[in-house]
Amino acid sequence: MFSNDTIQRFKQTETPFYYYDLGLLRNTLTACRDAADVYGYQVHYAMKANFNPKVLQAIQSFGFGADCVSGNEVKSAVEYGFGKDKVVFAGVGKSDREINAALDLDIFCFNVESVQELLVINDLAGAKGKKAKLAIRINPNVDAHTHHYITTGLDENKFGVNMWQLPDVVDTLKNCQNLELIGIHFHIGSQITDLEAFKSLCVRVNEMSVWFEERGFNIKVLNVGGGLGVNYYKPDTDNIADFNAYFKVFNDFLTVKPGQEVHFELGRALVAQCASLIASVLYVKNGLKKNFLVLDAGMTELIRPMLYQAYHQIENLTQDAKAEPVKYDVVGPICESTDCFRKDVELPESFRGDLIAVRTAGAYGEVMASHYNLRDQVQSVYSE
Numbered sequence: 001m002f003s004n005d006t007i008q009r010f011k012q013t014e015t016p017f018y019y020y021d022l023g024l025l026r027n028t029l030t031a032c033r034d035a036a037d038v039y040g041y042q043v044h045y046a047m048k049a050n051f052n053p054k055v056l057q058a059i060q061s062f063g064f065g066a067d068c069v070s071g072n073e074v075k076s077a078v079e080y081g082f083g084k085d086k087v088v089f090a091g092v093g094k095s096d097r098e099i100n101a102a103l104d105l106d107i108f109c110f111n112v113e114s115v116q117e118l119l120v121i122n123d124l125a126g127a128k129g130k131k132a133k134l135a136i137r138i139n140p141n142v143d144a145h146t147h148h149y150i151t152t153g154l155d156e157n158k159f160g161v162n163m164w165q166l167p168d169v170v171d172t173l174k175n176c177q178n179l180e181l182i183g184i185h186f187h188i189g190s191q192i193t194d195l196e197a198f199k200s201l202c203v204r205v206n207e208m209s210v211w212f213e214e215r216g217f218n219i220k221v222l223n224v225g226g227g228l229g230v231n232y233y234k235p236d237t238d239n240i241a242d243f244n245a246y247f248k249v250f251n252d253f254l255t256v257k258p259g260q261e262v263h264f265e266l267g268r269a270l271v272a273q274c275a276s277l278i279a280s281v282l283y284v285k286n287g288l289k290k291n292f293l294v295l296d297a298g299m300t301e302l303i304r305p306m307l308y309q310a311y312h313q314i315e316n317l318t319q320d321a322k323a324e325p326v327k328y329d330v331v332g333p334i335c336e337s338t339d340c341f342r343k344d345v346e347l348p349e350s351f352r353g354d355l356i357a358v359r360t361a362g363a364y365g366e367v368m369a370s371h372y373n374l375r376d377q378v379q380s381v382y383s384e
């Protein structure tokens with residue numbers, strides 16, 4: 001729900017653009033931090049979800065760490081003031097250049113995804129006379145019950161080390177003098193709304209923690225990744241994820257020994273709900289079978305519906321929401337048949353120039369925008 005003042009502001013701004021409600025972002029961050037503090041949990045923000053400067057500044061100011069997945073993200077996190085001792089670096093394909101940059105910055109921890117990567121980091125750290133701290137990313141083969149494309153913790157996924165490969169990890173570590181194993185890392189997928197999946201994850205983390213301890217390793221960090229989902233269907237009434245319920249699952253099901261730290265890597269749940277993509281209707285095309293609402297934004301601004309059949313609520317901000325609905329396929333201008341936000345969307349009768357909001361677009365929205373069709377860089381506006 002946008003205030004009349006906000007809609008007036010939208011009318012004076014060239015579309016398309018992302019609108020960030022920084023007040024809602026701060027409320028979300030407060031809710032997360034307070035819920036995590038109850039158990040002494042540490043939260044790293046998964047930067048891949050959104051690296052808009054204002055978003056990063058806000059998140060950093062709350063004292064969260066940063067979960068990075070490229071050398072540029074690592075550098076950027078440090079530049080934005082995330083403490084080096086709170087930067088973790090995951091990724092199945094870290095290049096030598098990226099590893100070297102992270103070594104130079106003395107980040108907290110590499111989340112290592114293969115035996116081969118262990119050997120490379122060991123060599124590169126040795127060449128610098130350093131010892132790299134790492135957590136081994138274990139693929140726990142736990143079903144996250146989310147969209148197939150954003151599941152990461154199944155045997156068929158490329159991420160992490162499969163459990164049957166762990167003896168190999170242990171043997172390799174014995175010969176790697178420049179590595180220090182400090183933890184185990186997991187991430188089973190994204191947009192997870194069924195908390196049962198996290199219970200299954202906890203069972204696996206407990207097993208793996210014991211497994212490593214039995215082999216003489218001191219597992220200080222249990223990093224359980226991110227993945228908490230948000231309600232894309234109720235952007236106004238359910239606009240902050242239930243962090244209390246989420247962290248309670250881990251408190252109830254995770255075995256944490258004295259001296260162990262529990263780390264999280266949340267992306268979507270922190271930033272999804274604070275932004276909407278605002279577009280204008282360019283043309284209303286009435287066909288024999290379909291009515292098309294052609295917007296001035298498409299998959300180049302927000303690709304999630306086209307890539308994952310993701311649902312985003314779509315609203316006409318110009319017409320009276322209570323008017324008799326008409327069904328439209330809401331499409332973008334891009335030269336691809338898949339450039340459709342959703343088919344058969346019920347909206348009040350809509351006209352050229354109407355403002356359209358695509359809600360809950362703060363996570364994996366602006367960051368996944370592209371220049372395909374030589375489109376302009378999508379702009380952002382903010383409310384403080």
Ligand SMILES: Cc1ncc(COP(=O)(O)O)c(C=O)c1O
Pocket residue numbers: 046049067090152187189190191225226227228265266267268269
């Ligand atoms: C290793 C890792 N950590 C954290 C995240 C953040 O996930 P989410 O945005 O679902 O919280 C991801 C993305 O899926 C990831 O791959």
Ligand SMILES: N[C@@H](CCCC[NH3+])C(=O)O
Pocket residue numbers: 048150152190191304308363364
């Ligand atoms: N980009 C995905 C999530 C991927 C999370 C990173 N592994 C989305 O929009 O839902």
